[in-house]
Amino acid sequence: xxxxxxxxxxxxxxxxxxxxxxxxxxxxxxxxxxxxxxxxxxxxxxxxxxxxxxxxxxxxxxxxxxxxxxxxxxxxxxxxxxxxxxxxxxxxxxxxxxxxxxxxxxxxxxxxxxxxxxxxxxxxxxxxxxxxxxxxxxxxxxxxxxxxxxxxxxxxxxxxxxxxxxxxxxxxxxxxxxxxxxxxxxxxxxxxxxxxxxxxxxxxxxxxxxxxxxxxxxxxxxxxxxxxxxxxxxxxxxxxxxxxxxxxxxxxxxxxxxxxxxxxxxxxxxxxxxxxxxxxxxxxxxxxxxxxxxxxxxxxxxxxxxxxxxxxxxxxxxxxxxxxxxxxxxxxxxxxxxxxxxxxxxxxxxxxxxxxxxxxxxxxxxxxxxxxxxxxxxxxxxx
Amino acid sequence: xxxxxxxxxxxxxxxxxxxxxxxxxxxxxxxxxxxxxxxxxxxxxxxxxxxxxxxxxxxxxxxxxxxxxxxxxxxxxxxxxxxxxxxxxxxxxxxxxxxxxxxxxxxxxxxxxxxxxxxxxxxxxxxxxxxxxxxxxxxxxxxxxxxxxxxxxxxxxxxxxxxxxxxxxxxxxxxxxxxxxxxxxxxxxxxxxxxxxxxxxxxxxxxxxxxxxxxxxxxxxxxxxxxxxxxxxxxxxxxxxxxxxxxxxxxxxxxxxxxxxxxxxxxxxxxxxxxxxxxxxxxxxxxxxxxxxxxxxxxxxxxxxxxxxxxxxxxxxxxxxxxxxxxxxxxxxxxxxxxxxxxxxxxxxxxxxxxxxx
Numbered sequence: 001x002x003x004x005x006x007x008x009x010x011x012x013x014x015x016x017x018x019x020x021x022x023x024x025x026x027x028x029x030x031x032x033x034x035x036x037x038x039x040x041x042x043x044x045x046x047x048x049x050x051x052x053x054x055x056x057x058x059x060x061x062x063x064x065x066x067x068x069x070x071x072x073x074x075x076x077x078x079x080x081x082x083x084x085x086x087x088x089x090x091x092x093x094x095x096x097x098x099x100x101x102x103x104x105x106x107x108x109x110x111x112x113x114x115x116x117x118x119x120x121x122x123x124x125x126x127x128x129x130x131x132x133x134x135x136x137x138x139x140x141x142x143x144x145x146x147x148x149x150x151x152x153x154x155x156x157x158x159x160x161x162x163x164x165x166x167x168x169x170x171x172x173x174x175x176x177x178x179x180x181x182x183x184x185x186x187x188x189x190x191x192x193x194x195x196x197x198x199x200x201x202x203x204x205x206x207x208x209x210x211x212x213x214x215x216x217x218x219x220x221x222x223x224x225x226x227x228x229x230x231x232x233x234x235x236x237x238x239x240x241x242x243x244x245x246x247x248x249x250x251x252x253x254x255x256x257x258x259x260x261x262x263x264x265x266x267x268x269x270x271x272x273x274x275x276x277x278x279x280x281x282x283x284x285x286x287x288x289x290x291x292x293x294x295x296x297x298x299x300x301x302x303x304x305x306x307x308x309x310x311x312x313x314x315x316x317x318x319x320x321x322x323x324x325x326x327x328x329x330x331x332x333x334x335x336x337x338x339x340x341x342x343x344x345x346x347x348x349x350x351x352x353x354x355x356x357x358x359x360x361x362x363x364x365x366x367x368x369x370x371x372x373x374x375x376x377x378x379x380x381x382x383x
Numbered sequence: 384x385x386x387x388x389x390x391x392x393x394x395x396x397x398x399x400x401x402x403x404x405x406x407x408x409x410x411x412x413x414x415x416x417x418x419x420x421x422x423x424x425x426x427x428x429x430x431x432x433x434x435x436x437x438x439x440x441x442x443x444x445x446x447x448x449x450x451x452x453x454x455x456x457x458x459x460x461x462x463x464x465x466x467x468x469x470x471x472x473x474x475x476x477x478x479x480x481x482x483x484x485x486x487x488x489x490x491x492x493x494x495x496x497x498x499x500x501x502x503x504x505x506x507x508x509x510x511x512x513x514x515x516x517x518x519x520x521x522x523x524x525x526x527x528x529x530x531x532x533x534x535x536x537x538x539x540x541x542x543x544x545x546x547x548x549x550x551x552x553x554x555x556x557x558x559x560x561x562x563x564x565x566x567x568x569x570x571x572x573x574x575x576x577x578x579x580x581x582x583x584x585x586x587x588x589x590x591x592x593x594x595x596x597x598x599x600x601x602x603x604x605x606x607x608x609x610x611x612x613x614x615x616x617x618x619x620x621x622x623x624x625x626x627x628x629x630x631x632x633x634x635x636x637x638x639x640x641x642x643x644x645x646x647x648x649x650x651x652x653x654x655x656x657x658x659x660x661x662x663x664x665x666x667x668x669x670x671x672x673x674x675x676x677x678x679x680x681x682x683x684x685x686x687x688x689x690x691x692x693x694x695x696x697x698x699x700x701x702x703x704x705x706x707x708x709x710x711x712x713x714x715x716x717x718x719x720x721x722x723x724x725x726x727x728x729x730x731x732x733x734x735x736x737x738x739x740x741x
Contacts, residue, residue, distance in 0.1 A: 002487040022517060046387055054449035055471065060520075061444040061512035062471060065726040066629045075644065077624050078731070079480065082443075082471040084450055090468055094480060101486035103387050123449040236464040237456060250464035257466075365453050368461075 004379050005099040006218035006225030007340040009038025009211035015174040015325035017116045018205040023058065024070035027112050030207035031071055034108065038211040039222040042072025045211070046104035051081040051091025051111040052329030053364075058117040071110060085134075085277065085364025086233075087111065088208070088332025089371035092360070093231045095212045096373070105214045112207035113327040120203055120328065132192075135200055135280060137366055139192035141245040142282040146194065148246060149285070151300035153194065156281035157185040160199045160323060162309055163278070167320025169310075169349035174204040174325040199281035199323075206327035208334045215379070226340035229357075229381060230261035231373040238366030245367060248290055254370035255291035262374040263383055267293045267359075270383045271374070273315040273342055273352040274359035275335035279322045284308060287361070288316075291372075310350060318342065318350040332362025336373055343377045357381055387623070387648065390486040395609040395616030396737065398426045399705040399712075401599040404566035404693025407502040408596035412446065415598035416458030416498050423494070423602050427612060431460045434602065435490035437467040438481050440474035440497045441697050444512065447504055455498060458598075466490075473497055474599060474701030475723030475733050479622055481603055491608035498598035499697030506594060506696070513726060515629055527591060529727045531583035533636040534667040538585060540637045543670045545585050549576040551666040552589050552691060559688025566693040567593050590666040597695025599702045617708040617737050620718075623648025624733035626726070636728055642675035645734040646720075651676055654738070657716035658683050660703035662724040664690045671729065672722060686710070700724065704735055711739045 011033025018026055027050075035041055048071050050064050060066060064073075064080040071078070079098075083090040088111045095109035125131020145151070164180045167173035180198065188197040218225040234254035237243070255267075264270045271293070278284045288299030293314065302308055308316040317323070319338040322331050339360035341347040347355075361372045400422035402408075402415045416439075424430065437459055443451045452469050461467065470476050474497015481493040507525045514520045537543035550573050559568035571589070582588040602612075609616040625641035625648075627634050634640075646652070659682055663669040669684060678684065685691075687706040690699050700723020707719035718738045725731040 002489065054443050055512075056443060056449040058516070059512060060516045061509065062442065062725065064472075065513050065626075065730055066515045066519075068626045068731075069628050069630070073626055074628050075625060075641070078626050079476060080471050081468065082452065083469050084453060094468065097480070097484055097487065101483035102390055103483055103486070233466055233468060234464045235456060235467040236461050238453060240462065250461075253464045365450070368453075368456075 002100040003102055004215040004227060005096055005212055006227045007210045007337065007375065008213045008218050008221035008225050009034040009040065010337045010340060011037060011209040012172045013206045014172050015204040015206035015327055018114065019116060023060065023063065023114060024067060026114060026207045027067055027110050028070045030209035031108060031110050034209035034211050037223060040106065040211060044106055045072060045108045046106050047077040047079065047098055048073040048108045048110065049079045049081065049091055049095045049098065051087045052113055053084060053087055054123050056123050057120060058114050083364060083369050083371065085328060086332055086362040086369040086371040087329050087364065088334060089336050089360060089362035089373065090233060092210065092333050092336040093233060093371055093373060096228045096231055099212050099214050105217045107212045108209065109212060109333065110207060110209045111330040111333040113329040114205045115203040115327065116205050135192040135195055138280055139195055142194060145246045145282060145286050149297045149300055151285060154182065155285060155300045155303050156194060156199050157182045158303055159278065159281040159284045160185045163317050163321045163323040166310060166318055166350055167324035170319045172325065173320040174202050195280050201279040201322045201326035204325050204327040206325065206330055208330040208337055210337050224344045224377065226343045226375040227379045229374045229376045230258050232258035232261065233371045236368050238368045246286065247296060248367055250368060251290040251370050252292065254372055258372050258374060265383065268314055270357060271359050272355040272357050273318060274361065275319060275321065275338040276316055277322055277332060277335055277362040278317060279326060281323065284316055315352050318347060318352060332371060335362055336360030340375045343375050389621055390483065392486045392488065392605055393618055394482050394485045394603055394605050395618045396708040397602050397604045397609050397613040397616055398423050399601045399708055401564055401702055401705055402597045403564045404595040404597045404695050406566060406593065406595065408500060412498050412500050413455050413458030416455055416496055419598050419600035420458065420460060423600055427602060434492055434494040435466060436481060436484055436493040437465055438469065438477040438495055440470045440472045440477040441499055442471055444509055445499050445501055445504060445696060459496065473697050473699060473723050473725055475704060478701060478704060479624060479733060482619055482622055485603060485605045491605045493603045494600065495603060496600040497698035497701035499695050500596040501594045501696050502596050526727050527583045529631060530665040531586050533728045534586050536636045537667055537670060542637050543667055545577060546573060547670060548590055548666040549573045551663065551669045552576055555685050555688045555691045558686050559692035562687045562692065564693060565688045566595055568688060568692055586665060592664045592690045592694035595693050595695045597693065597698050599698040599705055601705055615712045617711045617739060620736040620738045621649035622735040624731065626731040629730065631728055637671065639671050639675040639729050639732060642672055642732040642734065645732050646676045649734040649736045651720055651734060651736055654718050656682050656718060656720050658686060658707055658710050658719040660685055660687060660689065660706040661722040662690055662700055662703055664694060666691060668729060676720060700733065707737050711737055
């Protein structure tokens with residue numbers, strides 16, 4: 001049977017371009033911070049799980065092989081996950097699974113991307129030049145969301161401003177844009193209609209790490225644990241006739257499974273805050289609906305009412321989110337660990353008061369891979 | 384040192400499938416995967432929805448396409464949506480994760496896949512990218528050259544000889560004559576092999592694996608569900624994997640401490656070994672692996688011919704598990720060991736112990 005487990009250590013690099021750091025230096029920075037937070041050293045770790053998006057982004061094939069020394073994994077198991085953009089959250093879930101299985105007591109999970117080493121849009125176009133990139137894939141689906149929901153155009157601009165202002169409170173964030181305004185977003189160059197430049201995520205470098213521990217190990221950790229109450233993953237084909245690319249079945253199924261496992265019946269009321277993978281502004285309202293947090297057609301209204309702001313009813317991306325930092329392979333793990341920061345009370349200036357239950361989420365591919373977890377300050381939260 | 388407990392929920396391989404090892408499969412990778420998945424469904428009578436968790440291992444770099452694994456989903460089957468994951472590792476590591484996933488107790492059946500097409504590229508130029516990108520990859524040090532260095536080290540340490548390597552090749556490829564999935568199967572005498580020229584001294588071309596395309600898949604089931612689905616479950620008694628330093632200069636290349644540690648973790652020595660399928664990608668590796676696993680001369684190693692007879696990278700390790708499981712299912716062996724490897728000169732190793740109905 002699954003054993004309870006928790007995040008007991010969190011480490012993050014800064015997410016600006018890191019031209020002066022090797023890949024080894026990058027992952028080790030995050031790993032050492034996570035270990036220090038957990039009051040552990042590499043010697044205490046039973047197994048390492050590493051995740052990142054395509055190896056071609058840095059040109060290093062199966063990098064767990066060359067990074068094992070930097071991650072203290074020599075003599076131990078090291079496991080490598082790759083599930084496209086969702087990989088950070090998938091890797092966290094694999095780490096949790098290894099502990100829940102009873103096999104290991106302390107697992108180090110590390111994810112990274114160093115976009116400055118390559119050309120992400122090339123890679124995101126399947127390695128073909130002149131490709132459409134991620135924005136080009138998502139823009140028509142966003143248009144379709146706007147058509148169906150009747151959402152006004154400024155919703156995307158509002159999300160872009162909100163997440164960047166949240167990022168001002170996060171020292172790790174790549175983008176710090178203190179002067180951003182709705183007008184500046186609206187007047188920034190159009191990249192993929194309706195997405196403007198300032199509605200898109202940056203290309204970031206960075207690594208993130210968590211230590212996941214069994215219940216006994218978590219109870220002896222120096223700082224409050226974030227209990228991993230539930231996790232879920234779902235995948236569907238990226239393209240087939242009749243596919244609904246707005247209200248995506250795999251996303252609905254994933255959320256349904258997640259809430260069921262956690263005992264959540266009303267996510268909007270029972271989840272205190274969420275870190276959701278929003279690489280392009282419109283995905284905030286789209287996932288609010290697509291993951292059953294609001295009814296269909298209502299997600300944008302929550303955004304418009306300011307309820308997803310830091311002091312709103314359902315804060316989203318308190319850390320600044322993917323719109324402010326996107327080391328792709330790490331971005332999902334950052335969502336998961338920022339959710340953990342909230343329920344541990346360690347989110348600093350972007351802490352949501354009294355956060356008890358938080359959602360971490362990532363998606364990837366042609367919006368076809370979903371991975372999510374619910375963390376809580378309580379091992380068995382009741383609702 | 385890593386500590387772990389052996390999981391207590393019994394999990395068995397209940398069905399297996401593999402494509403032949405092709406020099407060049409004239410079609411996309413998902414087609415090979417789909418053949419395996421369809422085989423497994425036909426064999427077990429299960430439907431796609433009955434496979435509660437799916438996990439695949441493959442490598443973008445073999446296809447030369449970032450996100451190549453995404454199109455593999457077409458072969459896996461993902462509508463309605465499935466609970467699924469992917470490792471950028473050999474399918475044997477996908478098996479490891481699936482085995483632990485089934486320990487959670489909420490699901491009972493998992494599909495495990497490994498697949499790869501090496502034919503589109505030139506592996507000897509691609510694989511140097513596995514080495515350290517700052518100090519080694521620029522040298523272009525490729526796995527074949529590194530294997531030659533390792534084989535030379537074995538000879539100089541008095542642990543091997545060119546004749547011993549040729550004996551591995553002669554036996555493996557002769558055994559492969561009985562394996563319908565083999566790519567290279569031939570009856571060659573040791574003396575005739577030794578008359579060939581060097582390729583990466585002291586290795587000859589025949590000491591290397593072929594370049595292959597292929598896929599493999601199996602279904603795992605837990606406890607009573609396994610017994611219900613087959614009368615011949617093959618139980619996973621233990622599994623472990625370990626890695627060594629990325630820098631070959633920091634290792635004794637004539638031994639495999641990671642294989643020995645994984646063997647101890649998997650419990651190889653807890654019973655007799657009737658059959659072993661090892662990822663012997665270069666002939667000399669069999670000597671190192673036999674020693675690390677503690678296998679006596681009486682143990683049948685690679686009766687399928689092993690990777691020297693067919694080497695679909697990313698499936699090769701999972702094929703080893705399947706070859707052992709198939710022999711146990713057929714009643715030809717009671718307990719066996721499968722081994723998978725990743726990285727240059729046996730850097731990372733996985734060991735799995737399988738056993739028939741007790």
